[in-house]
Amino acid sequence: MDIPAQTDTAPVLLQSDAGAVRTLTLNRPQARNALSNALIAALSEALAQADADPSVHVLILTGAGPGFCSGHDLREMRAHPGEAACSTVFASCSRMMTSIVRLSKPVIAAVHGIATAAGCQLVAACDLAIAGEGARFATPGVALGLFCSTPMVALSRAVGRKAAMEMLLTGEMVGAEEARRIGLVNRVVPDAEVLPAAEALAAQIAARSPLAIAYGKQAFYRQIELPLEEAYAHASAVMTRNMMANDAAEGIDAFLTKRAPTWTGT
Template sequence: MTDQTPARTEAAAADTLVRLDVHDDGVAVLTLNRPAQRNALSLAMMSAIEAALDEIAGNPAARAVVLRGEGPAFCSGHDLKEMRADPDKASHAALFAQCSRMMTRIVRLPKPVIAEVGGIATAAGCQLVASCDLAVAATTARFATPGVNLGLFCSTPMVALSRAVGRKHAMEMLLMGEMADAETAHRFGLVNRVVAPEALSDTTMGMARLIASKSPLTLRTGKEAFYAQVEMTLDDAYAYASKVMTDNMQTNDAVEGIDAFLGKRKPVWQGR
């Protein structure tokens, strides 16, 4: 992944559900670690992801996040065996509520998240990609919302997917349930870049390092503002964004950034 030694590793044991590595360059790498189950989102896995996101949110050393899957799959979606083992309606309601909370946690995390997709991302796994701020796919990656093939429409993945791609493309994926290759996902707008498998990690880590080099205050402000304004009317969005930018202009980092640009020097961020 990188030749840089992590400054700190959380849950690094091989039998844990996720691994969290925070590097000296400000990049947190969150790895889904159920390769034998194609990183299916069991209840325990989702709880582990939420805990890791909370850890990242509270760690000022983590300024950008790479989300990846161990093994050949990124994430195959929900654990269907677990879902069928407890068919009670209340259990299913609790599962989907937890999944929705986890996905929303990614969107509201005050740090940018990049999905690194090397293999399949299906159903809730595709939802996971769509929930991230950016996504990079290897040419080997495949994407699908195939619930319709099982008699179970991908309704919760639809929420993230319909906000990441155009309506016609979202409906094509949801209604047909077919696997889309990486180039199709790029054309739909689900991923930002498609690269060779051997370049995947370097590409995502390079993007994450570049983002992590920016003012953490500015990143937090911008991410929050982006998702807030896309749900507003045009007039409300401009009014809201104008206030955000006015407030942003008063921060130390904005003053430092502008002065550094004018003085042709590198800025020194204070995060305030």
């Protein structure tokens, strides 16, 4: 991936826009994009800004350098070993991961190289993921005496229980094709095509009604937490509200008259 290497003064997070698609690039390549306190804070802020920006319809999350994200910055954490400091790091990271799910806009992970521990969690938290053929995933904390408990939350919601438990209990690396098979990623492409494939998928989604996408994403995560009858009741209420929107009327009329719709996001 042709992304400039970080210098001492470079920001820990890069941002670029292409139409309605915003790309956020983790920019600590010398540390395999480990999630430092500064990077967690920058990513949290960038996600909130994107959610509030009506010109942004889809986000892509990727990493600079040879890997996607190696997890928490363990050197930084060992430099501040107290319980309060550790609690703050895990809490702020958990809030950031949760914000990806609660965001009204889809987030696509474009993964190359390694995505381990909280990096694997980051992939699992995203709505969609494109992986390069050489990408590898792991929750290796068990080998360090630190079980990947917070990565477990996102991982166990993205893949089956036994697949998640095997990754968590063994800490072994999982290749891109196996990650696709268990549902951690959607597609596997040649390494050089990861970002272009993510951009093409993002552009496809960005061409849809942003209001409908927001309704749909939020309803998906809400209903999946509910019992069957409650899930149907919630989805029915959401679909009714969506049906009353201008975009729904425009989309249906466009379909019936065989023309392209013009979305207003209302």
